[in-house]
Structures are given as structure tokens and as C-alpha cells.
Amino acid sequence: MGMKVLVTGGCGYIGSHTSVALLQAGFAVVLFDNLSNSTSAVLGPIARLGGPKVTLVQGDVRQPDDLAQVFADHRFDAVIHFAGLKAVSESVQVPLNYYEHNVSGTLQLLRAMDVAGVRRLVFSSSATVYAEDAACPLNESAALDATNPYGRSKLMCEQLLCDVQAADPRWQVAVLRYFNPVGAHPSGEMGELPIGVPQNLMPMITQATKGLRPHLSIFGDDYPTPDGTAVRDYIHVQDLAAGHVAALAYMAHQDKGLTVNLGTGRGVSVKEMIDTFERVNAVQVPYRWAARRAGDVAVRFADVGLAQQLMGWRAQLSLDEMCRDAWRWQTTGAGAP
Numbered sequence: 001m002g003m004k005v006l007v008t009g010g011c012g013y014i015g016s017h018t019s020v021a022l023l024q025a026g027f028a029v030v031l032f033d034n035l036s037n038s039t040s041a042v043l044g045p046i047a048r049l050g051g052p053k054v055t056l057v058q059g060d061v062r063q064p065d066d067l068a069q070v071f072a073d074h075r076f077d078a079v080i081h082f083a084g085l086k087a088v089s090e091s092v093q094v095p096l097n098y099y100e101h102n103v104s105g106t107l108q109l110l111r112a113m114d115v116a117g118v119r120r121l122v123f124s125s126s127a128t129v130y131a132e133d134a135a136c137p138l139n140e141s142a143a144l145d146a147t148n149p150y151g152r153s154k155l156m157c158e159q160l161l162c163d164v165q166a167a168d169p170r171w172q173v174a175v176l177r178y179f180n181p182v183g184a185h186p187s188g189e190m191g192e193l194p195i196g197v198p199q200n201l202m203p204m205i206t207q208a209t210k211g212l213r214p215h216l217s218i219f220g221d222d223y224p225t226p227d228g229t230a231v232r233d234y235i236h237v238q239d240l241a242a243g244h245v246a247a248l249a250y251m252a253h254q255d256k257g258l259t260v261n262l263g264t265g266r267g268v269s270v271k272e273m274i275d276t277f278e279r280v281n282a283v284q285v286p287y288r289w290a291a292r293r294a295g296d297v298a299v300r301f302a303d304v305g306l307a308q309q310l311m312g313w314r315a316q317l318s319l320d321e322m323c324r325d326a327w328r329w330q331t332t333g334a335g336a337p
């Protein structure tokens, strides 16, 4: 398409996979990242897998000068905004950091975009913005609420973006609510690099199976689900990446933005995930049963009809592929500590 996209947080887990998808779709890409939760080494795989039209600018979305410089140096057609902090439990400990990176960072980015006249944005939101008691499958008009600073920071950004679009119709914003991103690039060259002890299920499964953790704790065996373990909507990061390209294509053809779920629409229990991981990879996951984790809900999965209807996008990759690619990254990629 010959367009240039600024990808904030582009060196991170979802940003790196999306950047490859953008390059493959013909976009030029400028990654803008402060490297607080990633490394510049990912530039090599991104260029190898996607193509050479990618550069990295080290900068921080909280710093107006960094943003002004990148907008002065490049003429962008759109921005995809991944940069931010994402750990729920950490957000309870250090809420100011979350509001600063996620809310203030988004505010600074919008200001810089406005000054530069770039008003097309794809924003990383989360299924965490839905109220705990909203009925599944969750559709985009379900009640919104958040129970922790991370979730509230995402909700505040969504509201901010809504107000900005209402005030000035030149703005086009695609709010993408991710369900549970897992997996890695099938090449084994890119994936998630969790710092410290992982909080999320898939990196805990791969690290425990590799022997890096003594075992995986299954949080809760008494949920009102078929096997008693909690159900989530896991989506392959490659499908998620394709969803961002679809959102840009939508906004290029329609004169408006959208808010859609990105999930598979299928609920998978913790036990089903472990069983699938063991079967696909011919390994045993060392696990123990444990009490429910505070704050967890029993069942959460997406209604994915709107994303398909508006963008013609739907997730293609199976749970088997999520498990296979996550394990390949853990065992052969740079994900192998």
C-alpha cells in the first residue's frame, strides 16, 4: 500500500509480530520504543521475516520531545499504539507508573499526532475492560468496568479516544480489545519475553515444562465449567497481528473508526490447554492444583462477529498451533533462557 506506520512499543511481544505483518502487507514501519520491556535485537528477526523497510527510534511516549522528533523526521499515515505497561498485579503495587505510561503516554501521543496532522490510530485495549459479571460471549456493547489500575488505565484511554473522535471528526481510531494473546512466530525467531516469574498461563506452562519453574499451579478446580478449571479465549499472536493490518485497511476504506474484540470466540479451559500442550508437543507439563487466584473470573470469551462483519477478519490458527509455536519459541528461539 506504500504507507508508513509508527508502531509505539513495536519491539514488544505483540508489536514485533504486528510489525512483521505490516511489512509483509507493504507498509514501511518505524518502531518507537523505550526498550523497557524488550530489546533492540528483535529488529533483526523483524527485518528478516518482514522485509527491510523498518527502522527503530528509541524514545518514550511520555516525552513530548521524543514524539515531536519522530513526527518531524517522518511523514506517517497512521499510528499503532502498543507502548505501555501490562502486568495487573504490578499495577496494584505501583498505580502511578501505570497511569503515567498508559494514560499520560497516550495523551502525549495524541497531542503529537494532532500537531503533525496524523489522526488515524489503532489502540491496544484489552478484554479486561469488560465488567466481571458481563455475560459471555462478550460483545462490544457489554457493560464496561475495571477492577485494577491496569484495567482502569485502558478504560480511561478508551474514553479519552472516544471524546477526541467526538470533538473532531478528522480522528479515526480503531480500539482493539484483545482477549488472551499466546503463541509465537512459527519461525521460532520471535515470541514473548516475560521478565521474572510469568503471571500468564502460557509462559508459565512453557517455563515449567522446560524445567525453569518447579511446576505450574492450576488456579482453581471448582469453577462452574465442565472440568472445573477457568475458561478463556486464547488467540494466536499471529492472528492478532493480522487484526491490526485489517483495522488499518478498514480505516483506509471507511471514514470512521471502530471498537472490536480480537479473540477466537472459543472458550478453552486451563486443563484443556495443558492437555493440548502435552499432546501437540509430546511433553509432560508438571502441574499442581492450587486455590483460585484472587480477581479471576470463571469464564470469559469473545463474540467475534463484529470484527468479522466490519473488517472481514477472523482468527485462523488453532489451539494446537498456539501450543506448538509457544513451545518452539521456548525451546529453540531467543525465548530459551
Ligand code: NAD
Pocket: 008, 009, 010, 011, 012, 013, 014, 015, 032, 033, 034, 035, 036, 037, 038, 039, 059, 060, 061, 062, 081, 082, 083, 084, 085, 086, 101, 105, 124, 125, 126, 127, 178, 179, 180, 181
Ligand atoms: P510488551 O511489554 O511486550 O510490549 C510493550 C512495549 O512497549 C515494550 O517493547 C516496551 O519496551 C515498550 N514501552 C513500555 N513503556 C513505554 C513507553 N513509555 N514509551 C515507549 N515504549 C514503551 O507488551 P505486549 O504484550 O506486546 O502488549 C502490547 C500492548 O497490548 C500493551 O498496551 C498491552 O497493555 C496490550 N495488551 C496486551 C495483552 C497481553 O496479554 N499481552 C492483552 C491485552 C492488551
Ligand code: UD1
Pocket: 088, 089, 126, 127, 128, 151, 179, 180, 181, 199, 200, 201, 202, 204, 216, 217, 218, 219, 220, 230, 231, 232, 270, 293, 294, 295, 296
Ligand atoms: C490476565 C489479566 C488480564 C489481562 C490478561 C492478559 C488478571 C486477573 N487478569 O487475564 O487483565 O488482560 O491476563 O493476557 O490477572 N492460570 C493458572 N496458573 C497460572 C497462570 C494462570 O491456572 O500460573 C489460569 C488463570 O487462573 C486463568 C487462566 O489461567 O484462569 C489464564 O490466566 P492469564 O494468562 O493470567 O490470563 P487472564 O487471567 O485471563
